[in-house]
Amino acid sequence: MANLNLPDPAAKPRIVVVGGGFAGLNFVNRIDSHRYQVVLLDRHNYHTFAPLLYQVATAGLEAPDICGPLRKTFRGKPDFHFRMLQVHDVDPVARRVHTGAGPIDYDHLVLATGTRANFFGNTNIATHAFPLKTVPDARRLRNQIFQTLERADLTDDPAERQRLMTFLIVGGGPSGVEVAGALSELRRHVLTHDYPDTPMDQLRFVLVEGEEELLSTFSDRSSREAYRNLEEMDVELRFQTLMTDYDGRTATFRDGSTLECSTVIWGAGVTGEIIEGLSGESLERARYRIDNHLRVAGYENVYALGDVALLTNDEWPRGHPGVAQVAIQMGRRLAENLNNIARGRPTKAFRYVDKGNLAIIGRNRAVADLPRNLHFSGVPAWFVWAFVHIFYLIGFRNRLFTFLSWVGNYLTYNRAVRLVLEPTLDEELREEGVDAGNRPGLRGPATGR
């Protein structure tokens, strides 16, 4: 068998899992590694709790608070092996995947690679916008937010300051709503105090959405609540508005209008993280088509789980929602089924149990749609949201630290993590030819503003 320094699985079948997100993690957790050798491959050596990425981007939490090191998570699991590798392609005939460090053979392959930002082929937007899919994305966005404000504090050109202080959020789904709400709270409780020389009334957060409402996958009541809350928080909302281009300074919309802005936060679309090599028939809408036993169409021993999988049935004719619960439940179902196969027991078809939808908008502001048409908003929904998110974080350390950070932030209205960790401001100013002679320096006391 092709190796990568793995022990010979001897008589046991080898399962290769690609992706240590919600689906891969829950699969590995449940699979019986006395009966299978389990090899997990991920390009990162940690699991990311994506629902809290916006908190890292807006200085509420640090990256390690929302990540779990994969080796540590499965330390002690027998015949489990992790390799930090990007998988490039699959050869289903040879039953082999190719990685940067060489090939590895499998008996069963589990694809749980999630999604990546979709810029719909627009290279300008891909170059200049800030997606929020990974920890490096969140840290990059945090640097951008604080560095841009530092820049705004240096200029005495009002038009340039207005451009710098205009942030555009594209997409009114849960991520867009959560980021917009968090930025608005940051303005109110932190930035106003931290930047006394910068006119905070110029700081604009504009959220554009192509459809007619926010949170379109939630109940109408939650959509309306989100709208009301964001309006109260001075987020400018524009509906039926599609951004068609962004060159790093000017966003252009389909109706021809434009907006000068320093930062575009992209939450408008994702596409499946597809690994080359499987037949075209197994793909639909950039997802692997799977049956109700989670097998990729056309393959007996290749499975797909979570966001990268497309499972349609009468209940979900357009496929299941791209949420953590679907990935978790798929991971657990497949593990149980493979365990049952190994024990000569029957398998069960996957059926999604919808536990509802939660979104946070700000302090004491959240919406929760629960099964049986139960709906909460405001303080109760905020507490449900906080409890659920702490409960699902991996690891005691993460739960404890996140809980303590939130209690601290809640009591003090503070955001501790507002550090620019990879400063590029000086370099940028130099590149733009802003030398000591014409640098937009501090305003002298005589000129005022």
Ligand SMILES: Cc1cc2nc3c(=O)[nH]c(=O)nc-3n(C[C@H](O)[C@H](O)[C@H](O)COP(=O)(O)OP(=O)(O)OC[C@H]3O[C@@H](n4cnc5c(N)ncnc54)[C@H](O)[C@@H]3O)c2cc1C
């Ligand atoms: C900002 C944000 C907020 C969200 N908020 C919520 C929320 O509040 N509630 C909710 O239910 N859902 C939320 N989601 C969606 C939720 O995170 C996803 O549904 C869930 O992560 C899907 O799990 P997954 O295992 O399919 O993929 P992921 O969790 O994305 O994991 C995929 C893994 O595969 C790895 N990988 C990908 N390609 C390769 C490759 N070629 N080689 C090696 N490794 C690879 C990646 O590094 C990653 O670790 C949010 C998502 C984002 C981005």
